[in-house]
Amino acid sequence: MDPVILFFILGLVAGLAKSDLRLPPAIYDLLSTLLLITIGLKGGVELARSEVGGVLPQAVVVLTIGFVLPLLLFPVLRAIGRFGRADAASLAAHYGSVSVATFAVGVSFLAERNISYDSQLPLFLVLLEVPAIVVGILIARGLRSGQRWGKLMHEIFLGKSIVLLVGGLAIGWAAGAEGVVPLEPLFFDLFKGVLALFLLEMGLIAASQAQVLRDKGLAIVALGILAPIPLAAVGAVAGWLMGLSVGGTTLLAVLTGSCSYIAAPAAMRIAVPEANPSLSLTASLGVTFPFNIFVGIPIYYSIATTLHQWGG
8 A cells, every 4th residue: 555545544543533633724735735736847847748739639528528527417416315406516516526635646656656647637637627616506506696706716716726736837837847857856756745744634634524424424425435436437438538548547537536625615615605515525525535545546547457458
């Protein structure tokens, strides 16, 4: 098992045991900032080596996936999960969007096995974060919140995660491989250590959702475990059809199989305040995130490998 996963287990166990272990909020903010910039920088450096014209059609496909997934999820959540309209729309937005931390673990998973991935995957991460949130809001509120769209779009597009990812991509693309060499000791060499501490905090947060998990139980557990694999399969098939490598196909599956817990909760809190945020946070952090890092990512890699062997 990758040692960074053991840090998540440590945080989870400490949280469930009601330990006083906590990371100061400023440290957590710093860790998340470093992760987001590093992912963006790596993608920007690799993107500088690619032909932009070849990426554009793939970007359109990825954006389409981002809009379609929540539309497919919403009726399923209403019919099978029996969630109210607001809660179903919020959950659809969360599961249609993506998790940067899960993506980072996926990158670490591939690095441990010396598997490369396509340079445009960090760009796909950015592209997939927003569409599902917009669709979820439209489903929940339609045009009733028109007067709030300015504030909402500001929250989504100028939120911390988007600004740092896009900014890192732009800096990496502009500087190129040689230009970022002075930054490597901080951003690239420390990536695993930063990820380990970040997952320690994620374990503590996941443990804090245990009470909601006990209260809502079956529906949340079923959603958190059953939703990621078919969603990831959509990403894997799309990646394979687009001609991505095994590593790139795996990471696109990781993205579509993940669940947002940063951008989506912030946006939904503004636009759909009647939705219960504990349901979404418990499903994403309490169930889906642990499921993905322990079980899901190896499954998605197997799916990607099988597709390439079958098609190759």
